[in-house]
Amino acid sequence: MKQIAIDMDEVIAHPNQRFIDWYERDTGVRVEEAELFRTGKKFYQYLGEEFAGSIRGYLFEKGFFKDLPIMEDSVEVIKWLDQHYEIFFVTSAMEFKNSMEDKYDWLQKHFPFISWKQYVFCGRKDMISTDYLIDDHVSNLTTFKGQGILYHAPHNLDNTKYPRVKNWKEVRTFFEGELREEGIV
Amino acid sequence: MKQIAIDMDEVIAHPNQRFIDWYERDTGVRVEEAELFRTGKKFYQYLGEEFAGSIRGYLFEKGFFKDLPIMEDSVEVIKWLDQHYEIFFVTSAMEFKNSMEDKYDWLQKHFPFISWKQYVFCGRKDMISTDYLIDDHVSNLTTFKGQGILYHAPHNLDNTKYPRVKNWKEVRTFFEGELREEGIV
Numbered sequence: 399m400k401q402i403a404i405d406m407d408e409v410i411a412h413p414n415q416r417f418i419d420w421y422e423r424d425t426g427v428r429v430e431e432a433e434l435f436r437t438g439k440k441f442y443q444y445l446g447e448e449f450a451g452s453i454r455g456y457l458f459e460k461g462f463f464k465d466l467p468i469m470e471d472s473v474e475v476i477k478w479l480d481q482h483y484e485i486f487f488v489t490s491a492m493e494f495k496n497s498m499e500d501k502y503d504w505l506q507k508h509f510p511f512i513s514w515k516q517y518v519f520c521g522r523k524d525m526i527s528t529d530y531l532i533d534d535h536v537s538n539l540t541t542f543k544g545q546g547i548l549y550h551a552p553h554n555l556d557n558t559k560y561p562r563v564k565n566w567k568e569v570r571t572f573f574e575g576e577l578r579e580e581g582i583v
Numbered sequence: 584m585k586q587i588a589i590d591m592d593e594v595i596a597h598p599n600q601r602f603i604d605w606y607e608r609d610t611g612v613r614v615e616e617a618e619l620f621r622t623g624k625k626f627y628q629y630l631g632e633e634f635a636g637s638i639r640g641y642l643f644e645k646g647f648f649k650d651l652p653i654m655e656d657s658v659e660v661i662k663w664l665d666q667h668y669e670i671f672f673v674t675s676a677m678e679f680k681n682s683m684e685d686k687y688d689w690l691q692k693h694f695p696f697i698s699w700k701q702y703v704f705c706g707r708k709d710m711i712s713t714d715y716l717i718d719d720h721v722s723n724l725t726t727f728k729g730q731g732i733l734y735h736a737p738h739n740l741d742n743t744k745y746p747r748v749k750n751w752k753e754v755r756t757f758f759e760g761e762l763r764e765e766g767i768v
Contacts, residue, residue, distance in 0.1 A: 401710060486710055492699040498683045514677040515706030522700045525586060525671055527712030527728075543712075 399484050401528035402573075403518070404476070406489040406501060408534040409549045410508075412467040413457075417441040420456055434552035443553075457493075463500035468508055471566035477511060478570060482577055485512055488526055491519035532569065536560070547572065584669050586713035587758075588703070589661070591674035591686060593719040594734045595693075597652040598642075602626040605641055619737035628738075642678075648685035653693055656751035662696060663755060667762055670697055673711055676704035717754065721745070732757065 407413050414431055418441065422428045434444055442453040456462050479485060487505055491497050498519055505517060518526065523533075524541035532547045533539055536557050539546030547569070548560040563569045577583040592598050599616055603626065607613045619629055627638040641647050664670060672690055676682050683704055690702060703711065708718075709726035717732045718724055721742050724731030732754070733745040748754045762768040 403710070491704075492687075492702045495684060495687050495699075498687070498704070499680060502677075502680050502683070513706065514680075517677045517706055518710070519676075519683070519704040521698065521702055525588070525703070525711055525713050528710050 399482070400530070401484040401486060402479060402530040402532065403486045403488040403523075403526055403528040405531070405533040405535070405538070405549070406487060406505075408551045409532055410469050410472045410476070410487075411463075411501075411504060412469055413463070414441055414552070415467045416462060417453065417456060420462075421445075421453065431552075435555070438552055438555045440553045458496065460496045461500070463494070463497040463504070465500075466504060469566060471570075473508060475566040475570045476509060479573060480511060482573070482582065483530075484516070484528075486516045486518055486526075486528060487512065488518040488520065488523060488528075488531070490521060490523070492521040532563070584667070585715070586669045586671060587664060587715040587717065588671045588673040588708075588711055588713040590716070590718040590720070590723070590734070591672060591690075593736045594717055595654050595657045595661070595672075596648075596689065597654055598648070599626055599737070600652045601647060602638065602641060605647075606630075606638065616737075620740070623737055623740045625738045643681065645681045646685070648679070648682040648689065650685075651689060654751060656755075658693060660751040660755045661694060664758060665696060667758070667767065668715075669701070669713075671701045671703055671711075671713060672697065673703040673705065673708060673713075673716070675706060675708070677706040717748070 404410060414434065418429055418431065434441060437444055442450045445453055476485060489501060491501055523538045527543060529544045530547060531539060531542045531544060532549055534549040534551035534554055536554055539548060539560050546560045548554055548557060548562045550562055550564040561572060563572055589595060599619065603614055603616065614629065619626060622629060627635045630638055661670060674686060676686055686704065708723045712728060714729045715732060716724060716727045716729060717734055719734040719736035719739055721733065721739055724733060724745050731745045733739055733742055733747045735747055735749040746757060748757055
């Protein structure tokens with residue numbers, strides 16, 4: 399069975415939504431995610447140099463990763479993928495020590511059908527060897543030896559090197575193609 | 584630069600010592616580690632079926648992994664290895680959610696010269712692709728595609744398939760041989 403590594407942030411979980419909510423809580427100003435997509439920026443880049451540090455600091459606060467919104471259709475599609483592939487959740491948790499337990503709980507809650515044996519919390523991802531990696535960061539795909547798949551996000555709009563998936567329905571379509579090509583379905 | 588994945592428990596950290604200490608705290612009975620080596624058993628196997636569950640339960644208690652004793656010479660040898668290889672600490676932390684922050688702090692304390700980017704907390708290790716893996720569990724070496732190195736422990740005495748290292752001085756000797764063979768030193 400082939401293996402798929404799936405990133406968490408901006409792929410199955412939605413920290414951008416939390417950035418937007420906390421920023422509104424602290425300043426009263428609501429930034430729409432469409433605005434990030436229009437400008438091709440991460441939230442803390444969008445606000446400009448003078449805010450970048452303090453907004454990025456949200457990531458280090460206890461609770462930032464707790465109960466993050468989940469990407470639409472991700473549960474259903476991963477349930478389907480799980481029948482044909484071995485799934486690993488591979489997330490860069492190490493920069494944010496506070497995130498680890500929250501991420502663990504989040505996975506247990508939303509994906510109880512995937513064992514903790516299939517979680518990988520890491521710093522870098524270049525030593526992960528699976529057949530596929532679905533990730534929103536081009537830098538992770540560049541060092542990956544298997545087939546990289548780019549999950550559409552404001553900060554990766556200009557990349558054309560990897561197959562791009564805009565939502566989980568498109569992930570399913572991509573892998574239906576792969577399975578057909580291999581004669582599995 | 585070649586990459587070495589290094590396991591934590593019973594390789595750089597010493598949970599067996601904690602098992603022994605907590606068991607003595609709870610029962611007044613001191614089991615020497617030499618006894619585990621003599622019988623070739625994990626601590627909770629050594630005590631017999633009727634104790635196995637409750638003793639293994641220590642692993643799930645908050646604090647079990649906090650300030651674990653460190654294996655002799657591991658800091659000095661890993662400092663030396665770090666000059667010739669990329670080091671990753673790869674540990675099965677996922678079964679014990681409570682262990683993650685303690686393991687993180689422990690690595691930061693004892694190995695401040697290795698970046699958090701080089702930590703991997705996982706369930707299984709078969710998707711880790713480095714050149715070497717130093718581990719005390721034969722099952723992890725069996726599924727590993729690079730060169731496995733078995734770190735001597737009571738529960739692996741009968742294995743002869745992998746090069747065995749009995750302490751960190753022997754790890755250094757092993758890699759001095761590898762570097763010589765490659766003409767690097």
